[in-house]
Amino acid sequence: MKDTLRFELNNVPVELTLDRERMVLSVLRSDLGLTGAKLGCGEGHCGACTILVNNTPVRSCMFPISYVNGKNVTTIEGLARSGNLHPLQTAFIKHDALQCGFCTPGMILHAYGLLHKNRQPTRGEIIQSMDKNLCRCGSYVRIVEAIQTASREMEGVK
Ligand code: FES
Ligand code: FES
Numbered sequence: 610m611k612d613t614l615r616f617e618l619n620n621v622p623v624e625l626t627l628d629r630e631r632m633v634l635s636v637l638r639s640d641l642g643l644t645g646a647k648l649g650c651g652e653g654h655c656g657a658c659t660i661l662v663n664n665t666p667v668r669s670c671m672f673p674i675s676y677v678n679g680k681n682v683t684t685i686e687g688l689a690r691s692g693n694l695h696p697l698q699t700a701f702i703k704h705d706a707l708q709c710g711f712c713t714p715g716m717i718l719h720a721y722g723l724l725h726k727n728r729q730p731t732r733g734e735i736i737q738s739m740d741k742n743l744c745r746c747g748s749y750v751r752i753v754e755a756i757q758t759a760s761r762e763m764e765g766v767k
Contacts, residue, residue: 631674
């Protein structure tokens, strides 16, 4: 059954009429042309599809689009502000924290959720939080370093 849903997507109001049971990831990629969130496992295990819903990381392959009705959705395409990359994005570039890049949008948005809750996580807290986001290229050490750098650079920033 089709419903009309309304939500904010990367700070822009969106209204869609569609099957409310379709997965968020499918709607983002196929209907809205936002291909930053990736389809990896499709079963909630890898984190490649991670987006933010009300600043909380969510695996978009696991939630129906009705879940985001009335909420704020951020994808990797919406993280930069006024043409400036987010500190996490610049830190990932600085530390070369990727190889193929497939996992990177999900890594950055999951890390965003961590820093939103805990601006100064310890290395152990970063590793624990990022544990369920998988990188087949094995860039884990540099990913943790990038998050540490972003955390320092975001100090004092709201
Ligand atoms: Fe969603 Fe792997 S594609 S968790
Ligand atoms: Fe290739 Fe992580 S950089 S999967």
